[in-house]
Amino acid sequence: MNHDALVSLLRRRLDDIVPGQADSLDLDDDFRDELDLDSMDVLKLVRALHEELKVDVPDTEVGRLRTLRDFASFLEARVG
Amino acid sequence: MADDGTLFVMPSLGADMEAGTLVAWRAKVGDRVKRGDVVADVETEKGVIEVEIFHEGVLIELLVSPGTKVPVGTALARIAAEGATHVDSVSDTDSVSVSDADTVSDSVSDTDSVSDSVAVSDTDSVSDTDSVSDTDSVSESVSDSVSVSVSDTVSVSDTDSVSDTVSVSASDVVTDSASITDASPRSRITPAARALARAHALSLETLRGRGRDGVILLRDVELALAARPNATPAARRQARALGVELSTVEGHGRHGVILLDDLPPSATKAAPTPPSATEPIDPQARMRAAIAAATSRSKREIPHYYLTHTVELSAALAALEARNASRPPTERVLPAALVLRAVARALRKHPELNAHVVDGRVIPRETVDLGVAVSLRGGGLVAPSIARADELELDALMAALTDLVERARAGNLRASQMAPGSLTVTSLGERGVDVVVPVIFPPQVAIVGVGTLATRPWVVGEACLPRPTLTLSLAADHRVTDGHAGARFLARVADLLARADL
Known part of the structure; x- marks a missing residue:
């Protein structure tokens, strides 16, 4: 799965959590601030990605991944 | 029969x-x-x-x-x-x-x-x-x-x-x-x-x-x-005699208490006004009105006192991180669950804070049911509760919290979750707030605020070291407890929270 596909996937999963706002996110926006996510929301995102991609985003990494670009890059390095 | x-x-x-x-x-x-x-x-x-x-x-x-x-x-x-x-x-x-x-x-x-x-x-x-x-x-x-x-x-x-x-x-x-x-x-x-x-x-x-x-x-x-709406005993009797539902009556006593004069005299049996006539239809407006009513009542009736206590969490967080590292995301526990557990267990030891005030009377509660303030997208707030939170192990508490937040935001809470808790925990730590100075939800007599978990200077021995800390706060009803009792409760929460045993 390439970077663009992963960004689209992230948008879809974020849209499940906060409907109707993920499409307008820029690649370099801090998506937590933009979508007003809390730690429960982010955990939900991590759980959804784990189920779909079998990629685990460890606790220690989650806090560092602030943008769609960074998050997709992190996933890209771990998905086949 | x-x-x-x-x-x-x-x-x-x-x-x-x-x-x-x-x-x-x-x-x-x-x-x-x-x-x-x-x-x-x-x-x-x-x-x-x-x-x-x-x-x-x-x-x-x-x-x-x-x-x-x-x-x-x-x-x-x-x-x-x-x-x-x-x-x-x-x-x-x-x-x-x-x-x-x-x-x-x-x-x-x-x-x-x-x-x-x-x-x-x-x-x-x-x-x-x-x-x-x-x-x-x-x-x-x-x-x-x-x-x-x-x-x-x-x-x-x-x-x-x-x-x-x-x-x-x-x-x-x-x-x-x-x-x-x-x-x-x-x-x-x-x-x-x-x-x-x-x-x-x-x-x-x-x-x-x-x-x-x-x-x-x-x-x-x-x-x-x-x-139940606030009404004088005489008004209540009159309402019962007339078959009038008190919630449909506008009270003109102080703080909206329904007086005998607010009810029709016995001879004429009034038709109750349809309750929906004056209420806003928009759910957002209704929620705003409900929050306004509860917080106004709180600030009007409850003499709050406030205490804060900062706690150093490196041991607890290290233990939590190690635990989470070996588990899939579905079994991970957030620090928020640690805080809830500490509050619930401390409350068990401080029954004076586990009470409601109803009609000016202090009513001790039988179980520790923890209210959790959940902010809703698009504004608004609900404070559903986790029943018997003090009896739950960390995993069960995390699952209950996840369910509570999800249901609150989806608008499909269960009735059992809507019962007012013993006290409420409100966390604004996700947005950088240092200290929450919270408003008690009536009929509760206390509320615990949770500030941001962040790395801050902390003195260890002779050294000042960067350590993860957060500041807990307590607002409590001075009619029911004094600062001394509140301080002991908060210290117990801090002590339980700082421990590394999960």
């Missing part, structure tokens, strides 16, 4: 709820229902709530159709005990008896100053009931150590001045009590709950028992009282 079934009533889903709209039935006539089954969706200011039933049996009649708004306590449906044939019931109001054939009959001595233990005996009050079982578990679930003293003074809650207390003469009270017929002699109730209900002229018929097998606990009475 013929078996006319048990009534399933519109529950009180929060201290500020006066009425609810039945959105849909989830069960139909003839369905077999058991405790905990979701049987209806009810809409309140806080969204659509899944309402569970606390009786067992067969649904024999639906009394309210979807789309109808009815006051708390209104009968919604009738349930017949399964296999119930014919049971004589005892109409002596001072002895509690049960008629559902599959439940226990117990006789409870009624005292006014109460040591709340229920004597379960296979006794003279039992008649045709054929199975007496479960007595141990019943006595276990309804026994508690709460004591309530019931005085003859009914006070309208108000702390501004002594003169606002409405005193009732003894004869009034007698009349009042006498008029409480336990219309349903089958209600089972603990002595403390009965005493409180009687002191407030609350009809047992409208109460929903949350104890095992539907036993009415002190808490159920508190909930019903909290949901």
Whole structure:
């Protein structure tokens, strides 16, 4: 799965959590601030990605991944 | 007495709820229902709530159709005990008896100053009931150590001045009590709950028992009282005599207390105004109005005191991180669950903060049910609760929290989650707030605030080191506790939270 596909996937999963706002996110926006996510929301995102991609985003990494670009890059390095 | 079934009533889903709209039935006539089954969706200011039933049996009649708004306590449906044939019931109001054939009959001595233990005996009050079982578990679930003293003074809650207390003469009270017929002699109730209900002229018929097998606990009475509009005893009697629903009456006493003058005189029986006439339709506006009402009341009535306590969390977080690292995301625990666990367990040791104030009276609570403030997208706030949070292990608490937040935001909380908790925990730490200075949710007497977890300077020995810390805060009701008790509670929370044993 390439970077663009992963960004689209992230948008879809974020849209499940906060409907109707993920499409307008820029690649370099801090998506937590933009979508007003809390730690429960982010955990939900991590759980959804784990189920779909079998990629685990460890606790220690989650806090560092602030943008769609960074998050997709992190996933890209771990998905086949 | 013929078996006319048990009534399933519109529950009180929060201290500020006066009425609810039945959105849909989830069960139909003839369905077999058991405790905990979701049987209806009810809409309140806080969204659509899944309402569970606390009786067992067969649904024999639906009394309210979807789309109808009815006051708390209104009968919604009738349930017949399964296999119930014919049971004589005892109409002596001072002895509690049960008629559902599959439940226990117990006789409870009624005292006014109460040591709340229920004597379960296979006794003279039992008649045709054929199975007496479960007595141990019943006595276990309804026994508690709460004591309530019931005085003859009914006070309208108000702390501004002594003169606002409405005193009732003894004869009034007698009349009042006498008029409480336990219309349903089958209600089972603990002595403390009965005493409180009687002191407030609350009809047992409208109460929903949350104890095992539907036993009415002190808490159920508190909930019903909290949901009741404030009115003077005379106004209450008049309303009852006229058949006027108090929630439809506008009070002109201080703080909106309903006075006798607010009700029509006995001769003319007024038609109640439709409750929806003046209420905003927009759910957002309704939620805003509900929050405004609760917080205004809090700031008006409750003399808050505030304390803060900063706690260093490196050991606890290291333990949590190690635990999470070895688990899939579905089993991960957030620091928020650690905080809830610490608060719940500390509260167990500080029963003085586990109380509600209802009509100016302090009512100790029986269980530690933790309220959690959940902000909703698009604005607004709900504070549903996790029942018996102090008894939950970390994983179970995390699961309960996840479910609570998800349901709160999706607008489909369960009725059991809507019961007001012992106290509420409110966290604004995700947005960089250093210290929360919270507002108590009536009828609670305290609230715990959680600030941002961040790395800050911390002195260890002679050195100042970067360490993860957060600041807990407590707002508590000075009518009920003093700062010393609050400080000890907060120190206990901090101590439990700092520990590395998960």
